[in-house]
Amino acid sequence: MAKQKVGIAMSGGVDSSVTASLLQQKGCDVHGFFMLLPVPGKERHVQRVRSVAEHLEIPLYCIDLQDLFNRKVIDYFIRTYLDGDTPNPCIVCNRQVKFGALLNVMRSRGMDKMATGHYARIRKKDTGEYILQKGCDPKKDQSYFLCRLTQAQLENVILPLGDYTKEEVYGLAAALKLSTIHGPESQDVCFLAGESVAAFFAGQGIGDRPGDIINTEGRVIGEHRGLWQYTVGQRKGLSIPDATPWYVYRLDAGNNRLVVCKKDRLFCRKVITRDVRWTGAAQPNPWRGRVQIRGRHLPSPATVAAGNNGEAVITFEAGQRAITPGQFAVFYEDDFVAGSAVITGAIAGEDIDL
């Protein structure tokens, strides 16, 4: 039987390098694929991946996905902010670019599977369905960012690091004498490269667009520099001196106004969502489980009542802080991703029990 051909999505970082090595040791025919994206310092990245590929002695292909990335991720990023919502470019990139176009390229080049260095697991159920599971290391779990992957995508992907902790991966990297363990990985949006959103927008020719900051009573108490520089729950950048801090309550894109409030007002139990997608074919309605509202948010007990046109209302048992339109809600059943949706708003005030 021929060796399984696996394409590794390589960034040159520790995780993807260890992933490649692990598969190599398992006897796979490993090929490295580097996504060329429109990000600052890409030349350095290319250098770094090259040295890793040489070190591991695997072939490396550089795939230019800049145009696609511009259209699918950056355009989405800008458009969402201009609409007064807060995008999650990583989730969209994973869905459209990394596990989309890149996966297709690998398939067309004869790869049986694609592997990445994400900390998450993919399981095949008795029904033949694939399901995403959290990684073993709860601190590093990245299943949230992979929530929008389809069955077809999950079927063609393997995530070796899901069974390891970050600690163990560092150990493996050290054993492999990977020089990249020293280079600190960037955790911010890759195409921002440390820049602020405001600076990025300015670079795109979108300058400041000042407007009023009002409190929930409608009184003007400050001025903002452009709605895209803020997000729900944000405290920094408001410049409103007071006895206690102010937080962004809502972005009113239609009137170019920023509504702010005090901390207590930020908590809400009901969330409205669109584009609901379930992993399994049939789901109880209402569904009950835990829902994660953003990266690094502890999934919290809630019910999801599906409505028409892919909409659904999430009702948490306890109020959640800063429900943010544009962000993704991921539904967890224990460690498994049961579904996800895009947040469009919160229902404040009296909660009606279902």
Next chain:
RNA sequence: UGGGGCGUCGUCAAGUGGUAAGACACAAGACUUUGACUCUUGCAUUCGCAGGUUCGAAUCCUGCCGCCCCAG
């Protein structure tokens, strides 16, 4: 113009003779494969200005400047 009050960090605000609290804002760092939140640290050699009293003043005295209130 009389009478009274007040002027302390960007904002609010302690401190009435013993050598400038705190909060908010702001900045830096940490955390983090989204934006945020959070945490840590920093942030007035100086108290409207100028003199004086005193071992020592933001705190007492004098003058000036500025603001507010009341009265005409």
